[in-house]
Amino acid sequence: MPxxxxxxxxxxxxxxxxxxxxxxxxxxxxxxxxxxxxxxTDGEIVSEVTPHIGYLHxxxxxxxxxxxxxxxxxxxxxxxxxxxxxMNLGWSLCVEKLLKYELPERGRHLRVIIAELGRMASHLVGxxxxxxxxxxxxxxxxxxxxxxxxxxxxxxxxxARLTYSYLTVGGATADLPHGWTDKCLAFLDQFEPVxxxxxxxxxxxxxxxxxxxxxGILSPEMAIDYGxxxxxxxxxxIDFDLRRDGEPIYTSMYEGYQFEVIxxxxxxxxxxxxxxxxxxxxxxxxxxxxxxxxxxxVVQSIGLIRQAIENYxxxxxxxxxxxxxxxxxxxxxxxxxxxxxxxxMGFGIVSRGEAIPWRVRARSSSFSNLAVCPELCxxxxxxxxxxxxxSLDVVMGEIDR
Amino acid sequence: xxxxxxxxxIAERIPGAVTGQNFExxxxxxxxxxxxxxxxxxxxxxxxxxxxxxxHCISGVDYLEVDPKKIAKAGxxxxxxxxxxxxxxxxxxxxxxxxxxxRWQDDRRGEIPELDSVADLWSTADWHEREVYDLCGVxxxxxxxxxxxxxxxxxxxxxxxxxxxxxxxxxxxRGR
Numbered sequence: 001m002p003x004x005x006x007x008x009x010x011x012x013x014x015x016x017x018x019x020x021x022x023x024x025x026x027x028x029x030x031x032x033x034x035x036x037x038x039x040x041t042d043g044e045i046v047s048e049v050t051p052h053i054g055y056l057h058x059x060x061x062x063x064x065x066x067x068x069x070x071x072x073x074x075x076x077x078x079x080x081x082x083x084x085x086x087m088n089l090g091w092s093l094c095v096e097k098l099l100k101y102e103l104p105e106r107g108r109h110l111r112v113i114i115a116e117l118g119r120m121a122s123h124l125v126g127x128x129x130x131x132x133x134x135x136x137x138x139x140x141x142x143x144x145x146x147x148x149x150x151x152x153x154x155x156x157x158x159x160a161r162l163t164y165s166y167l168t169v170g171g172a173t174a175d176l177p178h179g180w181t182d183k184c185l186a187f188l189d190q191f192e193p194v195x196x197x198x199x200x201x202x203x204x205x206x207x208x209x210x211x212x213x214x215x216g217i218l219s220p221e222m223a224i225d226y227g228x229x230x231x232x233x234x235x236x237x238i239d240f241d242l243r244r245d246g247e248p249i250y251t252s253m254y255e256g257y258q259f260e261v262i263x264x265x266x267x268x269x270x271x272x273x274x275x276x277x278x279x280x281x282x283x284x285x286x287x288x289x290x291x292x293x294x295x296x297x298v299v300q301s302i303g304l305i306r307q308a309i310e311n312y313x314x315x316x317x318x319x320x321x322x323x324x325x326x327x328x329x330x331x332x333x334x335x336x337x338x339x340x341x342x343x344x345m346g347f348g349i350v351s352r353g354e355a356i357p358w359r360v361r362a363r364s365s366s367f368s369n370l371a372v373c374p375e376l377c378x379x380x381x382x383x384x385x386x387x388x389x390x391s392l393d394v395v396m397g398e399i400d401r
Numbered sequence: 402x403x404x405x406x407x408x409x410x411i412a413e414r415i416p417g418a419v420t421g422q423n424f425e426x427x428x429x430x431x432x433x434x435x436x437x438x439x440x441x442x443x444x445x446x447x448x449x450x451x452x453x454x455x456x457h458c459i460s461g462v463d464y465l466e467v468d469p470k471k472i473a474k475a476g477x478x479x480x481x482x483x484x485x486x487x488x489x490x491x492x493x494x495x496x497x498x499x500x501x502x503x504r505w506q507d508d509r510r511g512e513i514p515e516l517d518s519v520a521d522l523w524s525t526a527d528w529h530e531r532e533v534y535d536l537c538g539v540x541x542x543x544x545x546x547x548x549x550x551x552x553x554x555x556x557x558x559x560x561x562x563x564x565x566x567x568x569x570x571x572x573x574x575r576g577r
Contacts, residue, residue: 054551061536062560098427224454224490227525240490334427335486335497337457346458346486359561363458363486371528400551 018042024385026055032129032389033396035370041382049377049385051370056400064360069095069169069349070325072360076347077163079362080398082125083341085118085154087398088167090338091362094347095169097249098334099323107171107320108253109312113184114157114167116301116308121150122341123294123301126393130291131202133390134211139201146194149187156180171320181309188302195299203295204276212288213281216376216388220285226375227368230343231297232392234263235290242339250338256311259304262296264289269296287391294393326355335361342366342393362401366394402494404429407451414444420501430484430497438500439517445487445496446522453496456523457486459530461537465504465563479504483516483539502539504562513559518544536561 025036034055040048060079064072069091076091077084089111096103103111128143151161157176158166166173202208223233233240241261243254260270264284269275275296282288335348343365350359369392376388405424408431412419418441421432433441445453462482466475485498502514513534518541520526530541531550538559541547549556558565567576 054549054553057551059560100427222524225524227456227523238490245493332426333430333484335458344457348458348460348484348486350462359460359462361458361460363460367528368525371525 019047022382026052032394035389035394035396035399037373037385037389039377039382039385044381044383046377046380046382046385049374051373053370053396053399056396058401060401061360061362064357066356068326068355069329069357070323073165073168074163076362077165078397079364079401080122080340080342080345080366080395081162082395083118083122084162084164085114085167086122086338086340087345088165089115090336090340090345091347092167092169093250093338094334094336094349095323095329097247097336098329098332098349098351099169100330101170101323103171103320104317105315106312106317109308109315110172110176110319111167112253112257112308113176113181113305113312114154114172116304117150117153117184119341120298120301121147121154123298124150126294126341127198127202127291130390130393131208133386134208136202136205136208139198142194142198142201146191149191153180153184153187156183168322170323171318173322175319176312181312184305185309188305192299192302195295198295199276203292204279209279209281209288211384211387212291212391213279213286214283215287215380215384216391217283218285218290218372218376222372222375223285226372228343228372229365229368230339230341231262231290231293232343232369232372234261235293235391236285237264239263239265242337242344246339247336250336254304257304257307259300262293262300287387290391290393328353328355329357337363340365342395342398343369345398364398364401366392366396367399370394370399402450402492404431404496407431407445407494407496410448410450411441411444414448415440421499428486428495428497430499432499432501435500435502435516438498439519439522441498442485442519442522450492452489452491453487454523455488455490456519456525456529457488458484459486459526459533460484461533461539461561463504463537463562467563481514481537481539483533483537485519513538513540515540515542517542518547520544535559538562 019042022039022041026034036052038050039046060075073088076087079087124143124147128140131139155161158164218236220236220238223236244261329351331353333350337344337346345365346363348361349357352358377385408419408422415437418434418437419431420434423430445451464477465479466472481502481504483500488495506512506514516539518530530544533539534547535549535552569576
């Protein structure tokens with residue numbers, strides 16, 4: 001007797017099932033690195049998810065106790081390796097906060113250009129890899145085609161394609177090369193119209209919507225309770241972005257810039273008439289919304305880079321002078337969070353007046369974002385676990401440090 | 402609200418809880434007595450004037466000078482600090498709390514100090530306390546699932562302690 005049953009738990013009403021532990025990972029294509037999840041399942045239903053992390057732990061904080069802040073920059077690259085620039089920036093700003101150092105205007109605009117390009121590159125991977133998680137291959141190729149061009153720009157600016165160490169304490173290691181901004185603008189002009197294609201590929205794709213809408217719903221209260229941040233919280237409708245609401249040393253970088261914090265307010269996203277409508281099935285805080293927030297943030301980044309390039313050419317002064325490699329740090333403690341692509345990335349430093357800090361701290365955004373995963377996966381189907389983990393867009397290098 | 406006013410509010414509500422403070426530091430901090438720590442956190446979270454609903458980070462800092470030549474000039478007694486970074490999304494204010502602990506409970510080497518867990522107040526604390534336990538060696542009493550998080554479960558020692566020594570061998574893998 002065929003029956004249509006809405007409650008997924010009733011699908012197996014006549015099948016005898018027993019509880020089973022399923023090990024997912026650490027080497028699993030849809031766990032975004034070496035993440036191991038132990039699922040307690042009953043048939044297709046997951047009753048409990050236990051993440052096991054630490055496979056990529058490289059003692060970054062301990063290493064930081066033996067190096068000067070500028071020497072530690074390459075280690076920050078290797079945390080969120082998909083957004084190395086943003087990691088460099090977070091750590092540099094944290095040390096600058098301790099030093100009470102003020103960056104020249106031109107350097108600030110340079111940092112905005114670089115940081116927002118980094119965000120775009122990271123969100124492109126997030127988008128493409130999310131398609132992979134859900135079984136569609138082509139968006140990944142499109143996303144990497146565009147990311148490649150951003151990496152080319154980065155390579156021209158600093159010589160590296162993944163681990164940049166470009167932004168550093170006191171500014172940037174070098175100014176942007178001559179003619180770089182024209183290439184950057186040309187890329188943006190080419191990239192902006194292409195985003196509509198991505199929306200047809202994924203955002204409004206019927207299968208994609210079916211796999212993500214109403215799956216893994218994160219309530220705003222739970223998001224705050226678990227210390228989630230970035231697109232994960234904004235996908236739940238929390239209007240919070242450190243670029244606007246952060247500490248002065250960070251928000252001053254974005255002073256005078258026009259941009260919207262992407263989150264749903266009164267049932268609408270900013271300028272949502274320009275983008276595909278939210279499908280009827282989607283509920284605020286589900287996987288689809290987290291994905292959508294990332295897609296819209298890319299557009300905001302494009303706008304920010306355009307403004308930043310204009311400001312960069314208008315402003316005078318230098319791009320900032322990197323501090324001496326063995327510069328003595330003042331005694332004190334500083335902690336600063338910046339809005340990295342995956343959320344609020346915090347860096348802390350404890351100094352006792354020597355060139356080498358007493359203790360460094362990296363608070364990872366993905367760490368807290370992943371911690372909420374057991375709550376989101378409770379009671380979902382096994383096939384939905386990759387959808388939920390993918391929508392959190394975690395990078396294990398940053399979680400394990 | 403600034404740290405000074407918050408300190409006043411805490412002292413008014415829970416006398417004797419604030420045992421020290423530093424408002425000159427880049428991030429002003431309060432030192433809270435470990436005995437009343439959980440009570441203070443509960444007050445910070447639930448009082449509508451403070452509404453500290455967001456816990457950013459818990460970090461452990463070990464203060465021990467291992468270089469015998471520098472001990473005299475170190476300027477501190479060996480101790481362990483657990484640092485909490487809190488903020489309120491509603492009022493947009495921040496606060497740093499510190500708890501000072503002994504490096505070893507009652508100076509019995511090998512017995513790590515204890516502190517009340519705040520995982521019941523902020524779920525963020527769940528994984529963060531596990532990390533501090535794992536790397537710095539602080540036992541959080543009342544934690545629902547206190548086990549190592551970054552190091553393997555059979556790892557010995559707490560790597561972020563200043564006197565930590567890397568094991569010579571781990572399951573046939575040579576260390577050092």
